[in-house]
Amino acid sequence: MSTPPNEPQDPRPEVSGQPTSGEPRPAEPHAVDAPAAPGQQYGQAGGKYGTAEYNPGQYTGAVERPSLLDRLLRLTMISLGVYVLSGIVGLIAVNSIDFHQLYRDMGLSTEMADQAAASQTSGLSSTLGSIVSLVIGIAFYVLVWSNLKKGKNWARILGTVFAAISIVGGLFGLFGSFIYPAPWNIIMILLVVVKIVVDIIWIVTAFKAPNTAWFKQNQVQR
DSSP states (O other): OOOOOOOOOOOSOOOTTOOOTTSOOOOOTTOOOOOOOTTOGGGOSSSSTTOOOOOGGGOOOOOOOOHHHHHHHHHHHHHHHHHHHHHHHHHHHHHTOOHHHHHHHTTOOHHHHHHHHHHHHTOHHHHHHHHHHHHHHHHHHHHHHHHHHTTOHHHHHHHHHHHHHHHHHHHHHHHHGGGSOTTHHHHHHHHHHHHHHHHHHHHHHHTSHHHHHHHHHHHHHO
8 A cells, every 4th residue: 555755844833813825915014115206305395394385486565665765755746846936036137227238338339239138138028038937947846846746757757857957957057047137146146056965866866766666666566
């Protein structure tokens, strides 16, 4: 009678509960998760500890109305006052000039001096023209002042152009003031100097940093 051959035995002890081939393996209690991808630690989304990354360009705080704007508005009104006063004094001073003597002092003959003086003294249109120019200038001042108050940058630019023209005209006007008789010549010179100084301060104030930032902000918002 033949006996079956002995099969080889596994010398390792059998472990209870160990899955056989084809069965799912249970989760190991001490398993270590795979490291997260770079830049994703602690729930980051472009920043640290779950916060967005700081970007200085994202600040959009509004610039408050600067106190220098009130100074600019006051300077505008002061310049307007000096402008009106200069115009009124100029009209009075012109009528006090002895054009006959003025032209004779310039070397003209008596006949030519009389003709030149007649064209000056008989011209009512010249007086009306001066008054119209004065009124137009006042209108421009009011236009600039009212729109500066609203923060319109074009009003600042327009005011700068007017101030620059006034400064240049005032410098030439200093030489023309000497044709007026005393005391009008002294008064005219003082008014011209004050006007030039005020207009220079106006331009400097208009382009100081607080005013510039405020006007640019209003320009962008519009």
